[in-house]
Amino acid sequence: MIAKVAEWKREKVSELSEVFSGDGSVAVIDVSGVPASNMIDMRNTLRDRMSITMAKKSLLRLAWIDANRKPEDLETLLEGAEQPCVIHSGSMNAFEIFSELEKTRQGRPAKEGDRAPTDIVVEGGPTEFGPGPIVGEFNAVGIPAKIDKGKVAIQKTTTVVKEGEEISADLGIMLAKLNINPIEIGLILTGVIENGFMFSASDLDLDLDGFKDDLINATSRSFNVACNIRWFSNETTPVLISKASSEAMSVAIEAGIVNDKTAAMVLSQARNRAISLAGQLDSSALDEELLAVLGTAAQSSEVALSEATSSDEATEMAPPEEEEEEEEAEFGGLGDLFG
Numbered sequence: 001m002i003a004k005v006a007e008w009k010r011e012k013v014s015e016l017s018e019v020f021s022g023d024g025s026v027a028v029i030d031v032s033g034v035p036a037s038n039m040i041d042m043r044n045t046l047r048d049r050m051s052i053t054m055a056k057k058s059l060l061r062l063a064w065i066d067a068n069r070k071p072e073d074l075e076t077l078l079e080g081a082e083q084p085c086v087i088h089s090g091s092m093n094a095f096e097i098f099s100e101l102e103k104t105r106q107g108r109p110a111k112e113g114d115r116a117p118t119d120i121v122v123e124g125g126p127t128e129f130g131p132g133p134i135v136g137e138f139n140a141v142g143i144p145a146k147i148d149k150g151k152v153a154i155q156k157t158t159t160v161v162k163e164g165e166e167i168s169a170d171l172g173i174m175l176a177k178l179n180i181n182p183i184e185i186g187l188i189l190t191g192v193i194e195n196g197f198m199f200s201a202s203d204l205d206l207d208l209d210g211f212k213d214d215l216i217n218a219t220s221r222s223f224n225v226a227c228n229i230r231w232f233s234n235e236t237t238p239v240l241i242s243k244a245s246s247e248a249m250s251v252a253i254e255a256g257i258v259n260d261k262t263a264a265m266v267l268s269q270a271r272n273r274a275i276s277l278a279g280q281l282d283s284s285a286l287d288e289e290l291l292a293v294l295g296t297a298a299q300s301s302e303v304a305l306s307e308a309t310s311s312d313e314a315t316e317m318a319p320p321e322e323e324e325e326e327e328e329a330e331f332g333g334l335g336d337l338f339g
Contacts, residue, residue, distance in 0.1 A: 012055055016063030016086060019053065024090035027097055027192040028074075032082035033108075034185045042104045042187055050089035050097065052187075057084060073198060077191040085187070094192040098204035101189045107181030110172035120161040120175065120182050126153045127178065134177075141171040 020026060031039060031054070043052050055063075057078060064074040078084055089097060110116075122143050129152040138145035144155040160175075161167055167175075167182075175182065192199045226236045227243070252262045253269070 009059060012059050013063045013066065016053060016055060016060060017066040019051070019086060019088045020064055020067035020069055022088065022090070024088055025092060025094055025097055025192055025194040027087040027089075027094070028077040028081055028190050029085050029087055029101065030081040030083060030188045030190055031085050033183065034187075035108075038106075038185065045104070046100060046187075049092055049100065050087050053086045053088075055084075055086065060084065060086065073193060076198060076200075077193070079190060081190045084190075087187075094194045094197075094199045095204055095206065097192055098189055098201065101187045105184055105186035105188070108183050108185050109176035109181050110167040110183050112167070112169035112172065114167045114172065114183050116161040116163055116165050116167055116182060117184060118163050118182075119159050120167075120180065121157060121159050122154055122175075122178060122180065124154045124157040126151050129177075137170075138174055141168065141174050143174060 029052075034042070046052065060078070061071070061074060065071060087097065087101075092100070110120075126148065127145075130150065131147050131152065135145050135147060135152055138152070138154070142158065142160050144158060145152055146155055147153070160171060161182075189201045189204070191201060192204070223235065225231075226233065227239055230240060232240060249261065252259070253265050256266060258266050
């Protein structure tokens with residue numbers, strides 16, 4: 001007698017086969033431990049960018065074969081997924097899918113039988129609890145506690161459960177009271193197939209902020225090198241011309257070359273030198289005009305010195321202020337190109 005296959009199973013296999021045969025990215029996620037209410041919220045958040053289909057592994061395997069996919073690829077995707085779901089997106093690549101799914105991760109309180117995903121550490125210090133039986137409850141589960149200044153305080157930082165060890169019900173309750181929710185839930189990606197390429201979750205876990213910073217630093221350093229070796233391009237030419245103009249101006253002034261651009265600075269330097277020289281001579285050798293100029297200069301110097309002294313005294317009396325860090329001025333605008 002041939003066993004009759006339920007119609008809903010046929011429909012599910014057909015639906016999955018169509019997903020596996022279509023274009024775009026196909027991924028498998030693990031939703032074990034996610035409460036139904038959380039799952040509904042997560043699906044609603046992602047509905048406009050990807051489809052999420054839940055099915056048993058046996059039906060996934062049948063649909064995968066029906067779509068002429070390699071069986072070993074599906075087994076790779078299913079590795080580590082206790083309760084698998086299939087995700088399909090025609091608009092998002094593997095990295096975008098991973099990034100969106102990472103946003104669904106959240107912690108929940110530990111229940112009896114849960115295993116610690118990492119070492120669970122309780123930090124030492126005061127808590128919000130007042131004196132009472134809770135001190136004994138903390139100590140009973142291995143969290144050293146005592147009364148300190150009218151509050152319950154954890155005596156020292158303690159690792160209460162090692163990675164992989166089972167968490168007791170009582171410990172889970174006490175951790176929750178400390179707002180420690182060690183069990184991570186969410187749409188946990190196990191792998192993605194995109195255009196025939198297989199990506200594991202670890203392949204997609206990129207430090208994008210770090211990469212962005214490295215790219216900005218590399219670009220800035222390359223720009224500096226290009227300017228220092230006088231490599232002309234659309235980006236470096238304005239800086240190189242400005243630098244050359246500034247250096248040419250300095251050379252012209254030092255050489256005493258007078259033209260429309262240097263005349264004002266050359267005359268200013270000559271005047272300053274003349275006043276400096278006049279200040280070294282006896283007053284009897286100077287005319288009234290030079291004496292007036294020297295008197296004005298001396299008065300300006302005294303005012304400036306007085307203001308500087310007052311400023312120093314005020315600085316000594318005022319509380320010290322934190323110095324702001326100076327940003328690098330050299331070619332700093334390049335960072336703006338990257339946001």
